[in-house]
Amino acid sequence: MTTNLTIFTVALRILYQVNERCSWALWHITEEEANLREILPISTVDEAYLHKISHPDKRKEFLAARICIKALLEKEGLTYQGLPKDKFDKPFLKHSAAHVSISHTLQVAVAILHKSAVGIDIEPIRPKLWRIAHKFLNPSEQVFVGKSLDKLTLIWAAKEALYKLYGKKKLSFKENMSVQTFQPEASGSFKIDLFLENAPPITYPAFYHKWGENFVVYVLDLEK
DSSP states (O other): OOOOOEEEEETTEEEEEEETTEEEEEEEOOSOHHHHHHHSOOOHHHHHHHTTOOOHHHHHHHHHHHHHHHHHHHHTTOOOOOOOBOTTSOBOOTTOOOEEEEEEETTEEEEEEESSOEEEEEEEOOGGGGGGHHHHOOHHHHHHHTTOHHHHHHHHHHHHHHHHHHOSOOOOTTTSEEEOOOOOOSEEEEEEEEOOTTSOOEEEEEEEEEETTEEEEEEEOOOO
16 A cells, blocks of 8 residues: 655745545654744634643644645645634534644644545554553554554554544544554555444555654545
């Protein structure tokens, strides 16, 4: 499973064109909040959410993620008008049928734009993830992961991304999702299954890229 990935770099913004239906962006945060605000004329909706965030780094990550969305929309000739959330706390675009997802960690933010449901996650490759591995790995995944921190990180990020794609919460990372085996590289893809009550399993493609000491993983709904 592959994607035709075209990369555009503009300042600290990196745009990845996956295909004609999907693109994603990454922003390496080196600016102060005031500088980010100059890049992103903030909407009333975003300002209301930002007002609730007190930590300086989290505020910058919030702004950078929305700068990524703004860049993706502008590439499509669209205007960013804020990112409200639905009753399940899932972000959506005003005045657009496109689907979005965002994620951020220390000094990095990512966002993805897709014609159908989508989820993205950026996850640092860090040993402390082993502490919660028992909470999200099912027995077959435990055997598959072994002692590989890359595999562990990719599985966690893929399940985070699928959780965002599903968008309705009340999913168990351990019981409702299962990653099929793969061999981790700098970039690639694998499959992840979603198990819902009284329904056959749904298999989604998960794509990943290593960026610095992080993995970016996004899960796409290709059926619609």
